Amino acid sequence: MMRRLYIRIYxxxxxxxxxxxxxxxxxxxxxxxxxxxxxxxxxxxxAAESMLPPASAPPERQQAAIERWNNLSGFDxxxxxxxxxxxxxxxxxxxxxxxxxxxxxxxxxRSLTLSDGRRLYAQPPKxxxxxxxxxxWLAALLAIAGAVALCAWPVVRRLTRNxxxxxxxxxxxxxxxxxxxxxxxxxxxxxxxxKTFNTSAERIETLVRTNRALLANASHELRSPLARLRMSxxxxxxxxxxxxSEEINRNVRELDALVDEILTSSRLETKNGGxxxxxxxxxxxxxxEECARGNAEFHAGSGSEKNVKGDPRLLQRLMPNLIENAxxxxxxxxxEVSIYEAGTGLNIDVCDRGLGVAIAERERIFEPFYxxxxxxxxxxxxxxxxxxxxxxxxAHGGHATCLPRDGGGACFRVWVxx
Numbered sequence: 001m002m003r004r005l006y007i008r009i010y011x012x013x014x015x016x017x018x019x020x021x022x023x024x025x026x027x028x029x030x031x032x033x034x035x036x037x038x039x040x041x042x043x044x045x046x047a048a049e050s051m052l053p054p055a056s057a058p059p060e061r062q063q064a065a066i067e068r069w070n071n072l073s074g075f076d077x078x079x080x081x082x083x084x085x086x087x088x089x090x091x092x093x094x095x096x097x098x099x100x101x102x103x104x105x106x107x108x109x110r111s112l113t114l115s116d117g118r119r120l121y122a123q124p125p126k127x128x129x130x131x132x133x134x135x136x137w138l139a140a141l142l143a144i145a146g147a148v149a150l151c152a153w154p155v156v157r158r159l160t161r162n163x164x165x166x167x168x169x170x171x172x173x174x175x176x177x178x179x180x181x182x183x184x185x186x187x188x189x190x191x192x193x194x195k196t197f198n199t200s201a202e203r204i205e206t207l208v209r210t211n212r213a214l215l216a217n218a219s220h221e222l223r224s225p226l227a228r229l230r231m232s233x234x235x236x237x238x239x240x241x242x243x244x245s246e247e248i249n250r251n252v253r254e255l256d257a258l259v260d261e262i263l264t265s266s267r268l269e270t271k272n273g274g275x276x277x278x279x280x281x282x283x284x285x286x287x288x289e290e291c292a293r294g295n296a297e298f299h300a301g302s303g304s305e306k307n308v309k310g311d312p313r314l315l316q317r318l319m320p321n322l323i324e325n326a327x328x329x330x331x332x333x334x335x336e337v338s339i340y341e342a343g344t345g346l347n348i349d350v351c352d353r354g355l356g357v358a359i360a361e362r363e364r365i366f367e368p369f370y371x372x373x374x375x376x377x378x379x380x381x382x383x384x385x386x387x388x389x390x391x392x393x394x395a396h397g398g399h400a401t402c403l404p405r406d407g408g409g410a411c412f413r414v415w416v417x418x
Contacts, residue, residue, distance in 0.1 A: 082117025294323035296335035303341025322350040
């Protein structure tokens, strides 16, 4: 039988209210009931006049009567004359403060007036019950509130714990873990929501895996016709114009680079990164080699001698992607590459003096197949180079960002842990 979440919450509220009423009844029984259901005042007046000596009796006799009442009742008792002066007293009820309070007409003490003008005062002895009565309803309400909070805590935690589990699974799925599933039991709305999420996640994972496999297979199958096309171009006769041959060769190289980048990106998007192999790598050597090949200026800063753990094939792919991108959009200026220590890792800065990157595009340029505004296809590239750079950095526990450069241009910074 399905249990609705709102019914469970409603029952929890009813249970809390029932507990509050029960505690309030107990407090009423011990604190207020003796006063609410006590006999009428005339009964006490008649009883006191029949048991006490007359007002003309000696003070010693009246003191003895008050002490006898104290022994029988356990209450602290005091008696004053019609003029307000103390006649007899037993206990701690009568002191200057009590007398002042009583004379102002306060009802903090039980009192009654006899027919001859004498006045009796009585109060319970100082005990735990007396302390509760002295604190009044404030203490009772605080006790009730604490009990309700204590009783409601496990109920609320039980209701919200499943929501927290579901939130953790959804967050993991949103962070890229397509295998994340919600492990929530129950037949209420939260349980059904978890089941719906798992079904949707399964469909999304299947769709993404199918698309990745299709893209990887298609890219792999393109390798064979590209190789044949390259061989055919090389065998073209000498009478072919040089510009046509060069154009064909350029297009073949771009297609080959595109296929290679798609395959690498597909492998990195898998859960285990396509079987990465981590080794100790000297980034200075990799950067110096690629800078010499790409006609870039290299600077080795403080701490750059530290090695990083990474996949050699991917890190050697990262550097030329950054340098080629800077050469492509740097406006013919010299590209500068710097490696230096930054916190617990190394920064790789690849900077140019081109037009720079607009603020609105500094994140978008890392998206696959995105071209900045005004970029020409003739400049080369298909929009996967920077996307692949960010994927490689993330696979090594780092990140890639685009920053403005003082004096104009752009800097692409990759941080990887040492």
